[in-house]
Amino acid sequence: QVQLQESGPGLVKPSETLSLTCVVSGYSISSGYFWGWIRQPPGKGLEWIGSIHQSGKAYYNPSLKSRVTISVDTSKNEFALGLSFVTAADTAVYYCARQDDIFGLEQLVPLYFDCWGKGSLVTVSS
Amino acid sequence: ERAMTQSPVTLSVSPGERVTLSCRASHTISNNLAWYQHKPGQAPRLLIYGASTRATGIPARFSGSGSGTEFTLTINSLQSEDFAVYYCQQYNNWQMSTFGQGTKLELK
Numbered sequence: 453q454v455q456l457q458e459s460g461p462g463l464v465k466p467s468e469t470l471s472l473t474c475v476v477s478g479y480s481i482s483s484g485y486f487w488g489w490i491r492q493p494p495g496k497g498l499e500w501i502g503s504i505h506q507s508g509k510a511y512y513n514p515s516l517k518s519r520v521t522i523s524v525d526t527s528k529n530e531f532a533l534g535l536s537f538v539t540a541a542d543t544a545v546y547y548c549a550r551q552d553d554i555f556g557l558e559q560l561v562p563l564y565f566d567c568w569g570k571g572s573l574v575t576v577s578s
Numbered sequence: 579e580r581a582m583t584q585s586p587v588t589l590s591v592s593p594g595e596r597v598t599l600s601c602r603a604s605h606t607i608s609n610n611l612a613w614y615q616h617k618p619g620q621a622p623r624l625l626i627y628g629a630s631t632r633a634t635g636i637p638a639r640f641s642g643s644g645s646g647t648e649f650t651l652t653i654n655s656l657q658s659e660d661f662a663v664y665y666c667q668q669y670n671n672w673q674m675s676t677f678g679q680g681t682k683l684e685l686k
């Protein structure tokens with residue numbers, strides 16, 4: 453059974469970098485799929501942040517692209533999120549998830565999220 | 579950006595009822611739509627993908643339909659464990675996945 457677990461600091465100061473890791477168990481990241489990050493600010497809906505394939509190919513939400521880095525470490529079977537220059541608006545529950553894919557348009561295309569972590573609350577405050 | 583609009587925002591229902599949730603896309607997305615169930619403190623759960631295909635282990639009382647810009651999630655004979663927030667997600671524009679704002683099912 454595939455399981456994902458987010459980890460990282462629960463409190464980050466404004467202007468600093470938010471860093472989270474998602475450890476995957478029950479499935480090898482090297483075997484495929486995209487791996488994504490989604491967040492939910494308090495009282496709001498879900499916002500996709502970005503996704504990465506084990507090959508390193510990544511897609512980011514254009515509204516966050518300048519501040520986001522997503523990386524994958526197949527040796528540790530984990531992937532990570534970095535979000536720089538955070539403000540209070542970045543306070544949210546951050547979820548990691550596995551994203552199914554399909555080969556189309558001569559490349560791998562990410563689809564829906566079939567397995568999620570329980571989420572990690574990150575608060576941006578001084 | 580493919581904006582996704584869900585309605586209603588909140589739906590008050592009783593166990594045993596049949597409920598229909600709507601999701602509308604600002605541009606046509608074919609059948610590239612998924613539905614998720616989200617309970618407080620839990621991981622979101624994939625219910626439906628491809629607009630109408632139930633994910634593994636999802637009870638038959640959940641069904642999805644639609645194509646293009648109009649989609650529905652129907653729950654037949656609502657169970658107590660179905661009270662949650664439901665989100666739709668389009669993945670037609672695969673470089674920019676977007677979610678609806680959610681519909682909350684609450685006990686009447």
